Amino acid sequence: MASAAAAVEAExxxxxxxxxxxxxxxxxxxxxxxxxxxxxxxxxPNGAGKSTxxxxxxxxxxxxxxxxxxxxxxxxxxxxxxxxxxxxxxxEAGLDPRQTGRxxxxxxxxxxxxxxxxxxxxxxxxxxxxELTDAADRSIKGYSGGxxxxxxxxxxxxxxxxxLFLDEPTTGLDPASRLTVWDEVRRxxxxxxxVFLTTQYLEEADQLCDRLAIIDDGRIVRxxxxxxxxxxxxxxxxxxxxxxxxxxxxxxxxxxxIHVAGEVQEVSR
Amino acid sequence: MTYALVLGRRALREAIRTPEAIVPxxxxxxxxxxxxxxxxxxxxxxxxxxxxxxxGYGAFQLPSSMLLAASFGSAxxxxxxxxxxxxxxxxxxxPVPRSAIVLGRLLAEGVKALLIASLIVLLGLIFGIxxxxxVLGFVLLIxxxxxxxxxxxxxMQVIALKTRSAAATNSAGLVFFPxxxxxxxxxxxxxxxxxxxxxxxxxxxxxxxxxxxxxxxxDLRWExxxxxxxxxxxxxxxxxxxxxxxxxxxx
Numbered sequence: 160m161a162s163a164a165a166a167v168e169a170e171x172x173x174x175x176x177x178x179x180x181x182x183x184x185x186x187x188x189x190x191x192x193x194x195x196x197x198x199x200x201x202x203x204p205n206g207a208g209k210s211t212x213x214x215x216x217x218x219x220x221x222x223x224x225x226x227x228x229x230x231x232x233x234x235x236x237x238x239x240x241x242x243x244x245x246x247x248x249x250x251e252a253g254l255d256p257r258q259t260g261r262x263x264x265x266x267x268x269x270x271x272x273x274x275x276x277x278x279x280x281x282x283x284x285x286x287x288x289x290e291l292t293d294a295a296d297r298s299i300k301g302y303s304g305g306x307x308x309x310x311x312x313x314x315x316x317x318x319x320x321x322x323l324f325l326d327e328p329t330t331g332l333d334p335a336s337r338l339t340v341w342d343e344v345r346r347x348x349x350x351x352x353x354v355f356l357t358t359q360y361l362e363e364a365d366q367l368c369d370r371l372a373i374i375d376d377g378r379i380v381r382x383x384x385x386x387x388x389x390x391x392x393x394x395x396x397x398x399x400x401x402x403x404x405x406x407x408x409x410x411x412x413x414x415x416x417i418h419v420a421g422e423v424q425e426v427s428r
Numbered sequence: 429m430t431y432a433l434v435l436g437r438r439a440l441r442e443a444i445r446t447p448e449a450i451v452p453x454x455x456x457x458x459x460x461x462x463x464x465x466x467x468x469x470x471x472x473x474x475x476x477x478x479x480x481x482x483x484g485y486g487a488f489q490l491p492s493s494m495l496l497a498a499s500f501g502s503a504x505x506x507x508x509x510x511x512x513x514x515x516x517x518x519x520x521x522x523p524v525p526r527s528a529i530v531l532g533r534l535l536a537e538g539v540k541a542l543l544i545a546s547l548i549v550l551l552g553l554i555f556g557i558x559x560x561x562x563v564l565g566f567v568l569l570i571x572x573x574x575x576x577x578x579x580x581x582x583x584m585q586v587i588a589l590k591t592r593s594a595a596a597t598n599s600a601g602l603v604f605f606p607x608x609x610x611x612x613x614x615x616x617x618x619x620x621x622x623x624x625x626x627x628x629x630x631x632x633x634x635x636x637x638x639x640x641x642x643x644x645x646x647d648l649r650w651e652x653x654x655x656x657x658x659x660x661x662x663x664x665x666x667x668x669x670x671x672x673x674x675x676x677x678x679x
Contacts (some may be wrong), residue, residue, distance in 0.1 A: 219517055221679050242523040253514030257442045269434045270522040298445075314518070 166322045166353035167193035167216060171225035174211050185211040187377035188225065193370075195321075198344065198354040200364035200371030200385075204412055208377040209357040210250060213326050216355070217247045230321040243271070246315030246323040246352075250330065252307040256300040260291050260310050263299060264317060271318035278317075285313040289343065305336030312343055322353045329363060341367060361404040373411045381411040431524040435532025436539075442506060443540055453500040453544055457493035458551065464489050468614060479616045481645040487557045490549070491640035492613050494569075495633065497544050498577035499604040503533040504584035508594045526675040527668075530585060534578050541577030545570045557644065565643040568653060572643075575660040576636055580604065582667035589674045607633045632659045 172189040175182050186208040193199040203209045214220035216227055218238040227234040230244035255263060261282050268278025286292045289309035294302065302310065308328060315323060325344065329337040337360075344367055348354050358364055364371050365385050373381040381388055388407045392398075396410075443450065469485040480488055510516040519529050549559070549569065559566045587600040610627045611634045617625055628634045639656020642649045 217521055219520055239523045242521060245521070247518070247521040249514055249517055251514035253516075253518035255438070255442070255510070255515045256513070257445045258438070262438075262441070266434065266438055267518075267522070270431060270519070270524050272523075 164195050165192055165228070166195040166197070167191060167199070167227075167229050167355055169212075169216065169225065169227040172212065172215060172222060172227055173224035174208075174215060174220065175223045184377055186215070189374065189377070189379055191372060191379070193322075193353060193355055195353050196348070196351060197369045198348050198356060198367050200368030201355065201357040201374065202359070202361065202364055202371055202408060203357075203374035205359070207374045207412075209374055210326055212374065213249075213324055213355070213357055217245060217324050218242055219247075243318070244321045246318070246320035248308075248311045248315045248323075248325050248328055250326045252304075252311040254299050254307055254311060254314070257298065259296050259298055260286060260302070261295040263310065264314055267314045267317045273317075281317055285316060288316075288346075289313045290339075303336075305332050305339065308332060308336065308340055309343065312340065312347075316347065316352075320352060322355060323347060325354060325356045327357055327359060329358070329360065337363070361408055365404045373408060375412040381407065429528075431528035432531035432535055435519075435524075435528060436535035439503070439506070439533045439536030440539060443502070443536060446502075449502040449505075450540070450544070453497055453502075454547065456500065457497040457548065460496060461486065461489055461493040464492070464614070472615075479619075479645075481560065483558065483560075483645060484556060486552065486555060487644050488641065490552050490557060490644055491637045492608065492611075494545055494548055494573045494640060495576065495608060495637060496604075497548060498541055498573050499580050499601070499608075501537045501541070501577055501581035501584065503537045503581045504588040504597045504601075505594060507533060507585055507588045508592065508597050511588070511592050512594075520678070526678075527672045530582070530671045530675055533585065534582055537581040538574050538578045541574035542570055545573040545577075559644055560646055561643045561648045565648060568648075569640055569643045572636065572640055572653075572656055572660065575657075575664065579660055579664045579667050582664070582671055586667070586670050586674050589671075589678060607631060610634075611637050613637070632663065635659045 169189055169191040172186055172191070173184070174186040175184050189208070189212055201209055201212065211220065215222050216229055216234060218234055218241050222235050229241045232240035232244065234241050258266070264282035264285055265275075265278045268281050269275065273281060282295075286295045289312060291306060291310060291313070294306060299307065299310065312325070312328065328344070329340050332340065341363065344354055344356065356364075356367060368385060370382070370384050371388070372379050383391070385404055389402050389404065392402050392407050392410055465484075465486045472480060472485045472488070474480050474482060474484045477485075507516070520526070549566065553559075559569065561568070584597060584601060588597045591597060610624070610631045612620060612628055617628050617634065617638070620628060635655040636659050639653045642652040
């Protein structure tokens, strides 16, 4: 039974694809619970099933088996109700390069049922929020990677969503742009929005997330607060020194680091 | 419908900002018109060729060029670009009906086709072609062309949604060439060889072309015009049904 305080809840979530080589199980029974108001981190190596899970939760991909509720609505049965309550910024900043930043935000507002005037006013507000007012009337084609990410983030906030899904929002960004996005995420969360964040950067998860889950090979292998996960590992391995989230991640995913020709490489055990 | 209009306005803005995508739509059909007329006009002089109804061979060829222009819509290629760039997912994550995402682009395609068809006919008028069915005939001619452009773009969008590949979508566009040439393209149907006549009779594009041609060369012949419109309506219904199904099941 879904609790009223759960912003995201998934039980036995499965996604299988049919390919020429046979059936591929991308997600193999994921159980998740994200409380309202949390910043929840979803971590995993490449191909672990992070993006597939996010795409199912955001109604972009059909669910093979299991159930999911987002903002109180069933993802499979009430996709439009889910869409009205979520904001989505996917791995690739999904923007129309031929529009200006302002046009894109106004269009997004119209698609979420705002009137033309309301959409225009909301666009002004959001452009200020992500510090793109000066570039508002320039074609998106000319934006830098960081500007595109910030605009993508703004477009996901047009309708004040209850839950914001961010799929690797800082991948490919320079350190300064990454810090700007982190600040935005914190600001958005302080205003009451639940944030579901996938990332490959463990420092990002450590900085931003109240709780996190690690997925590997389509299954959740660890879940808890960053501090709890680190403490558990320290206890289990009987370590005296501090452990980092990197150590938790490597332990959870069965990977280890070796030195090859003077460089540190990550390999499966 | 509001959502489709909002998305249609966006697609029109996109078209205006990419004039390089419109130039071939205009240039290639006009090129074929000039070449075909140049090659066959002396074989079919207007004064002694019955099926030209007193006009030059250019008037007979004009529908082919208009249909060719109508098949050059760029909606599907822009859609593939949007799928590859991730903006399509952004649209799918909004609560707008899936059909509006397809219809928006088609509305814009219809407006573009109205303008391009009008421009081709106006150029024809400058070079001595007349629209024998008058102003109403002109309007029906432009509408028929634009409706076919919408239907054809719709089918191309289905291919774009299924393949998600610009190369496959581009190749599918070439399907129109056999359809265009298996018609009474150079002479009326009764003058074709028997196998070609059979092929043309089966080909729905023939009825479009004959409808358009009758509007240019003759007065309002409702039976012929009606058949042209019937082809567009039936193909349009099939296209919409497939499009909506494909976008609803898009994963």
